[in-house]
Amino acid sequence: MNSAGVSQRWRRPAVAFLAAMFTVCLLPAAALGGSNDYFSFPPEPAPWSYGNVIINTMSPDAKPVTFSHWVHRIRYTCRVCHFELNFSFTKGGTGMTMEGIVEGKYCGVCHNGTAAFGPENCNRCHDGGKGPSKEEFDKLTRDFPKAGHGNHIDWTEAVRHRLIKPVHFLHDRPPRGFPTRNLVLQAEWSGVPPAIFPHTIHRFWLDCNNCHPDPFNIKKKGTPGSNMMAYLNGKFCGVCHGKVSFPLQDCRRCHVTMQ
């Protein structure tokens, strides 16, 4: 898939979202309460496919590669790949090559036949976009706490109950002792209950540098343009929520007091 496909996928829900917002404006706030009826989202992929990145930027003679996030996040935090190893948050943005992988870069940092299967297993990565099966997903995640959307796994609870213990770093230990309080992000609309932002769970998975100074510049105080419409377009909270982390359909996980 190319990036044009991505923007198209988002265009339709964007229009639907505007329509939904229009409806929402005319309704009492209580009626908004947590209901998904006013929002129109793209069809959700199967839980075992949510977070799959199909990498196909290069060559017509290589089958597309599937990178499954759930397979990897069981074992590593986002920080390992998106900070230490510098993988991009944009599909295709890393500019990987097979030569690099064989030399021990990109996927090859781990897929070297020691930490994980080696580069000679062409078809395990070049699987044409299939990704891991439902059977494999069921086997590895059966006992995980459930959620309503995305992977249908409550990853926060899985961490809290120590069902997974992902590695936090390969070489570069994360800093200690920074903000742990929940931030309350007031919606600009009256009648909409605020969203919470818990630093603790985010810093468990991520590095400060994944969010500061971009997309959240704390020196500027507040983040102009941060709203639901932007999230649906993959900005701010929508960098992760809707692609890898639980999606925006799960209103109450952010707007905790929404009815």
Ligand code: HEC
């Ligand atoms: C084992 C490595 C690894 C881990 C762990 C990992 N990622 Fe990724 N992530 C990748 C790779 C590789 C890509 C694709 C990059 C590319 O195409 O250039 C990617 C892409 C993404 C994208 C873009 C997806 C899209 O469809 O546009 C997002 C968002 C993302 N990752 C978020 C996360 C979050 C959040 C976590 C932790 C919960 C995480 N990643 C954990 C390797 C990883």
Ligand code: HEC
């Ligand atoms: C930080 C280490 C790490 C990185 C980086 C990494 N992987 Fe993995 N990957 C693993 C481990 C560990 C496993 C599980 C052990 C195994 O299957 O050998 C795994 C499993 C897989 C699997 C098997 C999935 C299944 O069906 O169970 C595929 C396919 C895969 N990785 C593809 C990739 C691709 C493509 C990249 C680069 C875009 C990548 N990985 C980057 C560590 C990594």
Ligand code: HEC
């Ligand atoms: C660990 C996962 C993994 C394995 C194993 C793997 N590849 Fe790749 N391969 C990739 C990724 C990721 C890319 C970059 C894809 C892109 O950007 O479109 C790639 C790219 C390619 C390309 C495109 C041109 C280039 O040089 O980048 C070819 C051809 C290719 N691989 C062939 C192979 C062959 C043949 C094998 C087995 C000997 C193999 N790959 C094994 C992940 C893998």
Ligand code: HEC
């Ligand atoms: C997932 C993204 C994310 C990560 C990771 C993250 N932050 Fe934040 N941070 C935010 C958001 C969102 C805000 C609120 C911004 C606003 O008000 O516009 C914020 C606000 C802050 C503030 C100002 C408010 C306060 O609580 O004092 C500080 C300081 C801060 N972050 C430091 C850090 C540090 C240090 C780390 C790493 C340990 C970190 N952040 C990791 C997203 C993140």
Ligand code: HEC
């Ligand atoms: C860089 C990636 C990233 C960004 C940006 C991000 N998050 Fe998250 N968030 C995560 C990850 C990873 C988790 C762990 C749960 C998961 O992956 O489903 C998480 C968990 C949460 C939780 C915990 C709720 C629960 O029940 O588990 C809340 C609330 C949340 N995010 C709100 C926000 C808000 C609000 C923003 C924007 C201000 C935001 N996040 C931006 C990655 C991100």
Ligand code: HEC
């Ligand atoms: C990942 C966290 C997250 C999820 C999930 C989420 N929201 Fe929000 N929402 C926010 C944040 C943060 C704001 C505040 C934006 C700001 O700074 O004004 C917000 C603002 C809003 C607003 C005010 C208008 C706007 O665009 O800012 C409405 C209405 C709203 N949310 C409704 C919902 C509904 C309904 C759902 C479920 C379908 C939902 N939200 C899911 C984080 C979230």
